Amino acid sequence: MRVAVGKLNRIEIDSARLWRDLDASARIGPGRAGGLSRLALSDDDKVMRDTFVSWCKEADLRVRVDAFGNIFARRAGLEESSPAILIGSHLDTQIAGGRYDGILGVLAGLEVIRTLNDHAVATRRPIEVVSWTNEEGVRFQPPMLGSGAFAGIYDPDWVHRQLDGGRATFAAELERIGYLGPDHLCPTQYDSYFELHIEQDDVLDAEGLHVGIVTGGFKSFGLELCVAGENAHSGPTPMRRRRNALVGASLLIARLNEIGWSHEPEGRTTCSRLTVEPNRYGIIPHLAELTVDLRHPDAATAAEMCSQFRDFLPLAALKANVEIAVAREWSFGDVAFDAKLINLVRSVASDLGVSHRHLMSAAGHDAYNISKVIPTVMLFTPCRDGVSHNEREHIEPAYTAPGVNVLLNAVLRRATA
Amino acid sequence: MRVAVGKLNRIEIDSARLWRDLDASARIGPGRAGGLSRLALSDDDKVMRDTFVSWCKEADLRVRVDAFGNIFARRAGLEESSPAILIGSHLDTQIAGGRYDGILGVLAGLEVIRTLNDHAVATRRPIEVVSWTNEEGVRFQPPMLGSGAFAGIYDPDWVHRQLDGGRATFAAELERIGYLGPDHLCPTQYDSYFELHIEQDDVLDAEGLHVGIVTGGFKSFGLELCVAGENAHSGPTPMRRRRNALVGASLLIARLNEIGWSHEPEGRTTCSRLTVEPNRYGIIPHLAELTVDLRHPDAATAAEMCSQFRDFLPLAALKANVEIAVAREWSFGDVAFDAKLINLVRSVASDLGVSHRHLMSAAGHDAYNISKVIPTVMLFTPCRDGVSHNEREHIEPAYTAPGVNVLLNAVLRRATA
Numbered sequence: 001m002r003v004a005v006g007k008l009n010r011i012e013i014d015s016a017r018l019w020r021d022l023d024a025s026a027r028i029g030p031g032r033a034g035g036l037s038r039l040a041l042s043d044d045d046k047v048m049r050d051t052f053v054s055w056c057k058e059a060d061l062r063v064r065v066d067a068f069g070n071i072f073a074r075r076a077g078l079e080e081s082s083p084a085i086l087i088g089s090h091l092d093t094q095i096a097g098g099r100y101d102g103i104l105g106v107l108a109g110l111e112v113i114r115t116l117n118d119h120a121v122a123t124r125r126p127i128e129v130v131s132w133t134n135e136e137g138v139r140f141q142p143p144m145l146g147s148g149a150f151a152g153i154y155d156p157d158w159v160h161r162q163l164d165g166g167r168a169t170f171a172a173e174l175e176r177i178g179y180l181g182p183d184h185l186c187p188t189q190y191d192s193y194f195e196l197h198i199e200q201d202d203v204l205d206a207e208g209l210h211v212g213i214v215t216g217g218f219k220s221f222g223l224e225l226c227v228a229g230e231n232a233h234s235g236p237t238p239m240r241r242r243r244n245a246l247v248g249a250s251l252l253i254a255r256l257n258e259i260g261w262s263h264e265p266e267g268r269t270t271c272s273r274l275t276v277e278p279n280r281y282g283i284i285p286h287l288a289e290l291t292v293d294l295r296h297p298d299a300a301t302a303a304e305m306c307s308q309f310r311d312f313l314p315l316a317a318l319k320a321n322v323e324i325a326v327a328r329e330w331s332f333g334d335v336a337f338d339a340k341l342i343n344l345v346r347s348v349a350s351d352l353g354v355s356h357r358h359l360m361s362a363a364g365h366d367a368y369n370i371s372k373v374i375p376t377v378m379l380f381t382p383c384r385d386g387v388s389h390n391e392r393e394h395i396e397p398a399y400t401a402p403g404v405n406v407l408l409n410a411v412l413r414r415a416t417a
Numbered sequence: 418m419r420v421a422v423g424k425l426n427r428i429e430i431d432s433a434r435l436w437r438d439l440d441a442s443a444r445i446g447p448g449r450a451g452g453l454s455r456l457a458l459s460d461d462d463k464v465m466r467d468t469f470v471s472w473c474k475e476a477d478l479r480v481r482v483d484a485f486g487n488i489f490a491r492r493a494g495l496e497e498s499s500p501a502i503l504i505g506s507h508l509d510t511q512i513a514g515g516r517y518d519g520i521l522g523v524l525a526g527l528e529v530i531r532t533l534n535d536h537a538v539a540t541r542r543p544i545e546v547v548s549w550t551n552e553e554g555v556r557f558q559p560p561m562l563g564s565g566a567f568a569g570i571y572d573p574d575w576v577h578r579q580l581d582g583g584r585a586t587f588a589a590e591l592e593r594i595g596y597l598g599p600d601h602l603c604p605t606q607y608d609s610y611f612e613l614h615i616e617q618d619d620v621l622d623a624e625g626l627h628v629g630i631v632t633g634g635f636k637s638f639g640l641e642l643c644v645a646g647e648n649a650h651s652g653p654t655p656m657r658r659r660r661n662a663l664v665g666a667s668l669l670i671a672r673l674n675e676i677g678w679s680h681e682p683e684g685r686t687t688c689s690r691l692t693v694e695p696n697r698y699g700i701i702p703h704l705a706e707l708t709v710d711l712r713h714p715d716a717a718t719a720a721e722m723c724s725q726f727r728d729f730l731p732l733a734a735l736k737a738n739v740e741i742a743v744a745r746e747w748s749f750g751d752v753a754f755d756a757k758l759i760n761l762v763r764s765v766a767s768d769l770g771v772s773h774r775h776l777m778s779a780a781g782h783d784a785y786n787i788s789k790v791i792p793t794v795m796l797f798t799p800c801r802d803g804v805s806h807n808e809r810e811h812i813e814p815a816y817t818a819p820g821v822n823v824l825l826n827a828v829l830r831r832a833t834a
Contacts, residue, residue, distance in 0.1 A: 094699065095697050096648060137699060138698060143698065199653070200650050200652070200653040201653035201655075230807070231806060231807050232805065232807055233617050233780055233805045233806035234687035235781065236616070236617040236685075236778075236779040236780050236805065237617075237685065237803070238618075238682050238685060239677045239681050240682065241803070246689075247688075249667075250667040250668075250674070251667075253663060254667045254671050257656075265657065268653075268654065269656075270661070271663055271664075272651050272663075272696075272697060272699055272700050275696070276690070276691050278511070278512045279690050279692070280511060280555050281554045281689050282511065282553065282555075282689055282710075282780075282781075283513075284689065284806075293651055293652075320674075361652075362652040363650055364652065364699075386654070387649060388649065388653065389649055389651075389701075390648050
């Protein structure tokens with residue numbers, strides 16, 4: 001039985017079913033404190049992928065995997081040649097991550113499709129749910145690698161050669177877990193991309209709102225720096241003869257922090273990784289490698305922050321008597337999502353009576369990459385106290401179901417328009 | 418044949434033999450850049466110990482091993498009940514250490530005994546050469562653990578329980594390599610302790626002198642600090658909501674460095690170890706652990722430097738919005754070596770025409786611990802450019818033999834007095 005679409009503009013998801021899947025996911029690669037530690041292309045990631053694929057097949061979807069391990073599950077449309085609607089996010093997590101960051105977006109996409117199946121709704125356009133590979137950038141840099149490769153931002157061979165901390169390549173790990181796929185999916189096959197994600201900030205929670213309609217993203221600059229000094233005994237070596245790489249790194253981190261504070265409240269600066277060699281008692285370190293990022297919603301201000309930091313590199317090198325090199329750099333963000341899709345989501349939220357506001361995203365998301373090649377919009381749903389990338393990340397069906405219903409009905413309108 | 422001692426006050430070591438042993442040692446646990454990486458109680462340490470014991474037995478010495486893996490090799494005296502003379506240092510190295518730091522002192526002790534054997538010199542006192550366990554403090558803290566245990570500074574059970582980075586205990590590793598010995602050696606069995614060591618600074622090299630007679634040691638304070646914050650996403654989390662442990666640690670390291678510079682040229686401050694958790698891209702670190710030391714030849718100034726640093730802890734905690742705790746602390750140094758032994762070494766050097774000067778030691782040495790329980794003196798010999806705790810550490814027979822000859826003749830005078 002096919003039900004006419006016009007009568008169904010208020011269909012609702014089964015949030016208990018969505019929660020069962022979120023709970024099942026939370027048992028695959030559990031962390032130590034109630035969250036998840038499910039790194040991209042790990043054994044746990046394979047188990048989660050296999051589970052997701054089996055759920056998709058149970059929902060009668062056609063599953064395809066591309067050369068970057070991105071998984072696409074397709075619900076046929078009445079016009080199969082019509083560009084499809086894509087809904088997705090990622091199933092990998094940080095090393096001590098939460099249960100919902102990324103995962104909610106993928107499983108909400110699947111729940112949207114299951115709801116359409118439940119109501120036997122036929123849509124003109126096909127609808128696909130996608131799980132992108134290595135969004136977090138924990139094992140492989142840069143982050144959002146799978147969506148970036150799909151969008152043609154990165155050369156496929158370069159993506160395949162990326163190394164997990166000097167060990168396995170991205171391609172070898174994809175092959176090892178059985179997700180180096182044969183399918184070639186092309187952005188031109190898609191009409192639009194929707195990504196629902198927890199907010200990772202406390203604006204919605206503090207204001208008691210259910211949906212953030214994301215208009216664009218912070219501009220982010222990432223730098224990997226190498227500080228080279230010389231090792232020597234920490235006792236006899238006088239200060240003037242030292243070439244202490246860790247002192248150089250510490251000066252950089254302290255300055256980076258100042259730059260963040262001087263652009264409060266919107267500017268943010270972080271050194272999230274620092275490795276020190278040989279990092280042993282009694283030895284002045286000869287090497288420090290650090291990864292930093294600088295973000296601001298205004299692209300020009302973000303660039304200014306980055307240039308303030310770069311201006312400090314020679315000074316830190318001079319003060320610590322070391323050499324400082326930028327080993328690698330990247331940027332993302334400075335995206336504006338699609339105006340028509342933003343309007344669509346806002347009007348659906350209004351029609352459903354779901355409280356909402358516009359927001360900018362400070363974190364990077366796969367949607368940034370996809371927005372370069374497919375009209376894109378993001379929806380945020382609240383997370384408690386804005387805590388994310390942390391095992392304490394917490395949401396509840398009551399926070400979340402209204403947003404997923406907005407997603408469902410927005411997708412439905414776009415798919416039938 | 419026994420030769421009368423009075424006629425032999427100019428006997429000389431065989432420096433080619435000493436160098437053959439140093440070269441043999443340099444093949445056991447080689448580093449990547451010409452030095453050594455022979456950590457205490459590692460498999461390589463076991464091979465070196467076995468080799469050293471075989472050399473001692475070839476020299477007709479009686480070998481004993483105590484409960485801390487310290488190896489004592491004894492040459493009998495004419496009066497076996499007379500307190501013995503002890504000569505030694507350590508055979509373990511830093512992770513990227515040199516070929517001579519510690520090793521020279523042990524093998525010079527053995528060379529002294531072999532030379533006495535060659536000349537069939539009988540001494541009133543027995544003479545022992547000792548190799549102390551875990552001087553470097555790389556795997557197990559604190560450094561100089563074997564000599565400290567021998568000297569009764571540390572409780573034996575506490576020493577046995579020390580962990581290598583949360584893995585094996587000191588006792589288990591001793592047992593594993595076969596050096597958890599049955600012998601109980603007591604400081605009261607010894608008359609005096611001599612330790613010859615490369616200088617690890619460039620004073621002798623710069624002044625073209627052969628021997629540094631060490632009058633005492635820098636006072637050193639060591640602290641292990643734990644900086645506790647909270648992890649969160651590096652993008653959405655505004656600066657004011659952050660509790661960034663790495664920022665706290667960086668402020669500490671920068672301040673520590675300033676304190677060192679403000680006490681130039683004698684004061685030295687170092688953070689040699691910093692570990693960061695989770696240390697992953699995109700996450701604000703929630704934990705940083707660091708090991709620092711502060712040193713000055715004047716004990717009161719060293720204490721003042723340490724207190725300047727400690728005064729800064731609450732300020733750094735406030736600025737970074739973290740908690741900072743001192744997890745562990747120690748001090749060593751502030752030793753004055755034995756005046757009679759200093760005079761003895763000086764007069765032997767003068768008699769032999771070996772150029773010399775008095776020096777203070779900035780590094781820690783086993784002699785610091787032993788000086789608490791046995792009259793002690795140290796001799797320094799030059800090392801090129803003062804480079805140490807580095808695979809580039811370099812000495813040559815011409816730098817070194819005069820100092821070993823001073824050691825030989827000083828020990829001989831003391832042993833026959």
